[in-house]
Amino acid sequence: MVPTTRSEASENVSGFALEVLDELRIRMMESRLALQALAGEAELNFDELDEDLQAVQDAAREAFEAASLVHQGAPLDSPWADGPSRPRAIFARHNAAVRQGAHRVDPLMTMACDLERALWQLRMGDDAEAAARRPRCAGTVRTTGEKCVSAVIHLGGGLVGTQCYSHATPAERNQYKVNHEVLNAQRSTALGALLNRRRDAGVIVMEHWLQYREARRQRLGNGFLPL
Known part of the structure; x- marks a missing residue:
């Protein structure tokens, strides 16, 4: 075609x-x-x-x-x-x-x-975006010898490691845990802000609706279509 x-x-x-x-x-x-x-x-x-x-x-x-x-x-x-x-x-x-x-x-x-x-849409900082763009781990799977397919760990500050959590060093794992807690706190704050924006917007919508509802009631009382 x-x-x-x-x-x-x-x-x-x-x-x-x-x-x-x-x-x-x-x-x-x-x-x-x-x-x-x-x-x-x-x-x-x-x-x-x-x-x-x-x-x-x-x-x-x-x-x-x-x-x-x-x-x-x-x-x-x-x-x-x-x-x-x-x-x-x-x-x-x-x-x-x-x-x-x-x-x-x-x-x-x-x-x-x-x-x-x-x-x-939840708004997150640069660190969260960097965490979502992580490359593959450079390590190998011990039992098979194949390359690891997991993503590398995110260390915070826009930095990522060279290996996943399983292959990371103890220091990298600790840094990852600290950064993970920071990201969770950021997500919680961002979600709270998003819900607050929705609630405030919803209140404004209801106020507009009720104002229009009163105008509709007056039009209906005057014999006009209440639209």
Whole structure:
């Protein structure tokens, strides 16, 4: 099959549609934030409801990303069925076109993306990032003589050892333990800050909702649609 371009394809997504889809993502996030901020007002377990809202939030992100590909004119393989393609089909058709030599297009980054990063991604320091990029151990497995495949230990301060914990020296192991405790404390602090940001954002969302609810009540009383 020959990849199609936006001018050849039947799909079309306007800038207006993208704005609405991005706002839909934000509304889903607002719903989760408000629900989580209700903990002090309602002694109920809303875990299942939050999971359902997260699923909708993820689906809204997927829909936006697929729409943004179409809006940017991303090359797509020919449709596989009649009618508009679902978001996952758009991704699959774009990947198929890329495999045939077309250029890859990334989804647009928007306000909703910024909010997701700020409120749902744990922010860690440089040490944590260095720990995640550790090379392989230089030691060998005693029983087989093969090269060790474990990652080297992280010693803190952006430094890593040359061997994994099993092959490290006693001094390196002790330094690793100290650094591990520091990283755990950093994660705990970062998680606490993240949860505080979510709670504060949830309170703001609830306040806005209640203000809008009062305005809606007044419109309804005046005979207008309460939207």
